[in-house]
Structures are given as C-alpha cells and as structure tokens.
Amino acid sequence: MGRNKGLVCWAFSQSCVALNALSSGGVFLFPLYVPWLKQHYSPTQSELSTIILAGMMGQYAFAVLWGAVIDSIGPHACSLAASALFLFSWSTFAYLAANSLGSPSVLAALFFIAGVGRVASYFSSIFASRSKKKSGLATSVPLALSGLSPLVLSYVAGSDVFKTPEGVFNVPKFVFWMGVACTVIHVIGAVGLKHVDDLANQEGEQARLLGLTDDEHLIEAQREAMKAGCMVMQKVEPDGAVMSLFRDFGFWGYVAIGIVITGTAETVIANMGTIVMEFPGHAESVAAAQVRFISIAGTLAKLCTGPLADWICPPVDEGPTLVCWCEPVRPDPKKGTSRMLIPCICLTILASVYAYTALYITNADQLWILSIGTGLAYGASWAILPSITSVIWGARNLGRNFGILSYAPLIGTPIFTYVYAWTSEQGRDWRMMFLISVGSVLAALVWCGMLWRRWSGLL
Known part of the structure; x- marks a missing residue:
C-alpha cells in the first residue's frame, strides 16, 4: 500500500513538472x-x-533569487x-490590449513580470526532477517540455475559439485565457512539487536517525577500504563561496x-515576427510557422543533448566522493568526449545559419533554416549548462551558480536586440x-x- 501511494505521489509530482513546463x-x-x-x-x-x-x-533579472529559493x-x-x-x-x-489602453512602456512592464514568472516556473520544473546519476537526462526532459510550450500554445492560439468573426487572431482573448490557465496549473503544481521536498526531507531525517551524517559515511567508507589494503583518495567538492566563483577566470569565460x-x-x-515582415508578401501564418520551427528544434535539442552527453561524455561526479584502488591496479581515468564539445557545436551552427541569413536568404519561405538552426543551438546550450556548472563549480550551490550564469542573457540579449533595432530603422540593412553576430x-x-583545453579531464 505504501509503495503504491508513493508511486501515485511520484506520478502526480512529475505530471506537475510537465504541466508547469508546457x-x-x-x-x-x-x-x-x-x-x-x-x-x-x-x-x-x-x-x-x-x-x-x-x-x-x-x-533573468531574478534568476539568482529563484535559485536561492530552490x-x-x-x-x-x-x-x-x-x-x-x-x-x-x-x-x-x-484588459489593456482589449481596450487599446496603456502604452508600449506599460506593455513592456507587464511582459517583464511575465518573464519573471516564466523563470520561476522554469526553475521549479528542472530542479524538481534532477537526478544525480543521470543529470543530463533528468535536466533534458523538463527542458524539452519547456521548449514545447510555445509550440503547444501556438496551436491553441490558432484555434477558431481565439479568432474574431473576420478570422483575425484575437490577442486579448487568448492572453486572458493563458493567464487563467497558467495560474490554475501552477497552483496545482505547488501542491504536487511539495511532495518532492517532503521526500528529500524524509531522506535527510532517516539519515539523521541512523546517526550518520554525510561526512561520517565518508569516514566509515574510508576505514573499510583501508582495512582491505586499498589506497583511498577523497574528491573534494570545489569551494562554494561566491567570491571564489568570481575569482575563477574560467567562470567569466563561460559567461x-x-x-x-x-x-x-x-x-x-x-x-x-519583424524579420518576417522585412520580406514582401509576408503572412501571419509564416510568423506562426517560424515560432513552431524554433520550438520543435529547441525541444529536440533539449531532449537529445542531455542523454547524448551522458552517453559520450565521462560520468558526472557530484559532491565529495571516495576513489579507491588496490595496488598495483589503479582506477581507469575518465574516458569519453568533453562536454565542451556541445557548446562548440552550438556556436558552429549559429555562425553557419547567421552567415546564410545575411548572404543568401531572399524571401520569408527560406527563414526556416534560420529558425531551425537557432532553435537547435539555443536548446542544446541550455540543456548542457547545468551539467557543466555542476561539475566545474560543485553541486551543493548549483541553484545559485546556475542563477548567476543565467544573467548572461541579461547582457547579451539587450545588446544584440538593440543592434537589430538600429539596423532595421532609418533605411539601414537589417542583415x-x-x-x-x-x-x-x-x-x-x-x-x-580555450576552456575545453583548460577543463580537460574534468568534463
């Protein structure tokens, strides 16, 4: 009975993760x-x-805050x-859109708040389902579902329910529905994800009642290995102090x-949407198609990148562990490809599709190349980020460190967005x-x- 109850609770919590992400x-x-x-x-x-x-x-503005909350x-x-x-x-x-009230500045403020909600939901999904043994897979599944969200919502938006009698997309009606649906789903999610926290607390309490802390477990394992005549070396997790992180040259390179x-x-x-409108004869359906291309490509990248990294790259060691061997046999070094291969592939894809867009695209029907390439690179990069962060800077403060690294778009996105706005106005060439880029x-x-070489053997 207890096992069946636990299975039901687990299924409910994972359903909440999926619904939050979608x-x-x-x-x-x-x-x-x-x-x-x-x-x-x-x-x-x-x-x-x-x-x-x-x-x-x-x-990204409150990413560190949500990491600390996690x-x-x-x-x-x-x-x-x-x-x-x-x-x-x-x-x-x-409400404002339905009545043509407010201004672009007010709408921007509301979009900012929605973005804050988006990252809170995002963090609740990826960290509720994290697994220490298969960090790539556990991260990729909620990331993939999160990437599917624009695809799912775009199909909902395309239904006849959200069209005016003239057949035009009714933005206010759809946005209001989305607000109500997201609220209900995330309130239910708060209940379901509470079960994840309760399980973690129960495991910690069981360890406390057994009278062994994590450090005591390590000491006991070390004693047993030494009794068997084996040599023991303890792997110590990196210093978790935030100033130590900021002094790491590699950290700023990764940012x-x-x-x-x-x-x-x-x-x-x-x-x-505005890139599509740069071409003559654009249609609303073309913009919707690009949103779907980006969503599908990003989802596939997120879903496949984590398991691929788990398969071709060395296993991730999280936390302090013991490495033991009995002379003259020594443990085999980690084998496999460095996880830095994936960011390199992402950058190569982006360089290729950006160059193709600047030099060869002449009509909106060719934008699928840009959409798919961007979606693949963007999705894969976010899928591998938590694993690299965990290995290089430790798992104990992963939420905080991941939040700090999430500030990277807070710098990059405004720069390139306003570069695009500048090139698109006053007769300049948007290409x-x-x-x-x-x-x-x-x-x-x-x-x-350079970072691949610096972290050789770690990833």
Whole structure:
C-alpha cells in the first residue's frame, strides 16, 4: 500500500513538472502579437524590441533569487510564485490590449513580470526532477517540455475559439485565457512539487536517525577500504563561496560564451515576427510557422543533448566522493568526449545559419533554416549548462551558480536586440545584425576551445 501511494505521489509530482513546463512559454509567442500591436498601438521597431526584450530580461533579472529559493525552500515555492505573476501580468495585458489602453512602456512592464514568472516556473520544473546519476537526462526532459510550450500554445492560439468573426487572431482573448490557465496549473503544481521536498526531507531525517551524517559515511567508507589494503583518495567538492566563483577566470569565460549564444539566439527568437515582415508578401501564418520551427528544434535539442552527453561524455561526479584502488591496479581515468564539445557545436551552427541569413536568404519561405538552426543551438546550450556548472563549480550551490550564469542573457540579449533595432530603422540593412553576430560567434568559438583545453579531464 505504501509503495503504491508513493508511486501515485511520484506520478502526480512529475505530471506537475510537465504541466508547469508546457504552460509557461507565453512570452515566446510575441511574434504572433506583433501584427495586432502594430494595428492598435503603431509602435516603432525600438518600442516593439523593448516589449519583447522586457519579457526576455524578466527571465533573468531574478534568476539568482529563484535559485536561492530552490536551495532554501524548494521548487513548490517557485511554482506558487509563478502562478501569481502569470495571473497579474497576462490578465492585465489582456484588459489593456482589449481596450487599446496603456502604452508600449506599460506593455513592456507587464511582459517583464511575465518573464519573471516564466523563470520561476522554469526553475521549479528542472530542479524538481534532477537526478544525480543521470543529470543530463533528468535536466533534458523538463527542458524539452519547456521548449514545447510555445509550440503547444501556438496551436491553441490558432484555434477558431481565439479568432474574431473576420478570422483575425484575437490577442486579448487568448492572453486572458493563458493567464487563467497558467495560474490554475501552477497552483496545482505547488501542491504536487511539495511532495518532492517532503521526500528529500524524509531522506535527510532517516539519515539523521541512523546517526550518520554525510561526512561520517565518508569516514566509515574510508576505514573499510583501508582495512582491505586499498589506497583511498577523497574528491573534494570545489569551494562554494561566491567570491571564489568570481575569482575563477574560467567562470567569466563561460559567461562570455553564454552571452553570445543566448544573446544572438534570443534576438532572433524575439524578433522573428519583424524579420518576417522585412520580406514582401509576408503572412501571419509564416510568423506562426517560424515560432513552431524554433520550438520543435529547441525541444529536440533539449531532449537529445542531455542523454547524448551522458552517453559520450565521462560520468558526472557530484559532491565529495571516495576513489579507491588496490595496488598495483589503479582506477581507469575518465574516458569519453568533453562536454565542451556541445557548446562548440552550438556556436558552429549559429555562425553557419547567421552567415546564410545575411548572404543568401531572399524571401520569408527560406527563414526556416534560420529558425531551425537557432532553435537547435539555443536548446542544446541550455540543456548542457547545468551539467557543466555542476561539475566545474560543485553541486551543493548549483541553484545559485546556475542563477548567476543565467544573467548572461541579461547582457547579451539587450545588446544584440538593440543592434537589430538600429539596423532595421532609418533605411539601414537589417542583415548587418547577422554579420555582426557571425563575428561575435566566431570569437566565442575560439574562447570555447580555450576552456575545453583548460577543463580537460574534468568534463
């Protein structure tokens, strides 16, 4: 009976993870809102860029806060916070849009709040299902579901329920529905994810009642190994102090790579609606198709990257462990390919599709190459980030460290978004942004190779 109850609770909690991830991607549907916003608010390209940029920035501005909440309270608290943020942001946005009230600045503020809710939901999903033994797979599944969110929501948005009698997409009606649905799902998720925290607390309590702490377990295992005549070496987790992290030259190099990957990719994702409109004869269906291409490519990348890394790369050792061997046999060194291969592949893909866009794309029907390439690179980079972070800087403060690294787009996305806005106005050629992105990506690729060499044997 107890086992069946535990299985039901586990299934309920994992269902909550899936629903949280699938419902939280409303910010990425902005390309679908662009035609309606242009009709009712007549914004400039800079104002449009500011609205979506605010949504993107909201995802990262409080990343460290949500990481600390995960470490100290648990994923259920993030889910509950996300429900309140989604309710306020989307319902207010829907009311203002329905009545043509407010201004682009007010809409940008609401998108920022929705972005804050998005990252709270995102953290609740990926950290509720983390596994120490298969960190790549455990991270990839909720990441993949999160990547599917724009795809699922775009199909919902395309239903007849959200069309006016003239057949036009009714943005206010859809956004209001999305706000209510996200709120209900994340409130239920807070209940389901509380079970994850309760299980962790029970395991800690059982260990306490047995009278052995983690350090005592290590000492006992060391004694047993030495009695058997084996040599013992303890692997010590890296210093978890935040100042030690900031003094690490490799940390800032990794942040720089993240700035380029996420900054350029999110600029494409956020501005796909206006990129489509750069070509004559554009249609609303073309923008919706690009959103789906990006979502599908990103989802496949997130779903496959983690298991692929678990398979071809050395296993991830998290926390202090003991390495034992009996002379003259010594433990085999880690074998496999470094996880830094994946960021290198992501950068190569981005450089290729950006160059192709700048030089060869002549109509909107060819944009699928840009959409799929960007989605693949963006999804794969986020799928591998937690594993690399955990190995290099330790698992104990993973939530905090992951949150700090999540600030990379807070720098990169505004830079490249406003570069795009600048190149798109006053008769300039918008393709200049992609040429600038190619140069930035190639520089990051060189730096990625240097970090690969620096962390040789660790990843």
